[in-house]
Amino acid sequence: AQSVTQLDSQVPVFEEAPVELRCNYSSSVSVYLFWYVQYPNQGLQLLLKYLSGSTLVESINGFEAEFNKSQTSFHLRKPSVHISDTAEYFCALSTGGGNKLTFGTGTQLKVEL
Amino acid sequence: EPEVTQTPSHQVTQMGQEVILRCVPISNHLYFYWYRQILGQKVEFLVSFYNNEISEKSEIFDDQFSVERPDGSNFTLKIRSTKLEDSAMYFCASSEGGGPGDTQYFGPGTRLTVL
Numbered sequence: 001a002q003s004v005t006q007l008d009s010q011v012p013v014f015e016e017a018p019v020e021l022r023c024n025y026s027s028s029v030s031v032y033l034f035w036y037v038q039y040p041n042q043g044l045q046l047l048l049k050y051l052s053g054s055t056l057v058e059s060i061n062g063f064e065a066e067f068n069k070s071q072t073s074f075h076l077r078k079p080s081v082h083i084s085d086t087a088e089y090f091c092a093l094s095t096g097g098g099n100k101l102t103f104g105t106g107t108q109l110k111v112e113l
Numbered sequence: 114e115p116e117v118t119q120t121p122s123h124q125v126t127q128m129g130q131e132v133i134l135r136c137v138p139i140s141n142h143l144y145f146y147w148y149r150q151i152l153g154q155k156v157e158f159l160v161s162f163y164n165n166e167i168s169e170k171s172e173i174f175d176d177q178f179s180v181e182r183p184d185g186s187n188f189t190l191k192i193r194s195t196k197l198e199d200s201a202m203y204f205c206a207s208s209e210g211g212g213p214g215d216t217q218y219f220g221p222g223t224r225l226t227v228l
Binding site for chain 1: 116117119144146148153154155156157158161168169171204206208211212213214215216217218219220221222
């Protein structure tokens, strides 16, 4: 069985500072990895995903994540955060055996002035 | 931009009552899903649905649960006899394709409170 671990439940950070949200996974088969973001009172929105190819994937709003197979990680980073990045971030995976998503517990990113 | 919608946003019910949670997936999507998140816990997969059939379900999705696409636009989750432990946020999602890399688009969720 596969699993996703997000060790940080909350990450406070000042505006314009860099941030890293950690995600580790466990799976005996190849995985596809996703980061979803949830703003207050909204649904989960896909931020970025890794399917294959380049291990570094980027989103349109400046986030990036790097797939590291040896460390079974898919950490999310942003070099300079904005107040509008305040949200909950979920790491998830799926495998070739189906299309259900397995989620982590989420990390609440709080950007402060 | 098309989006998945869910109604109601909050449902309060008594233990043992039946509830129906409603979802309108994105119109050209063919694959539909329900997930739930108990407060403080992970988002968990419940069921996936394609071509008017369940394609996969989790251990959570027992005989108390059922899904239906009653018309061309709605996708519903029914819980026949609610229990206290069914209290959770329920998310509906849809995708155009059914592969493991296909993006699932989520609705805002229905918060179910069972008293």
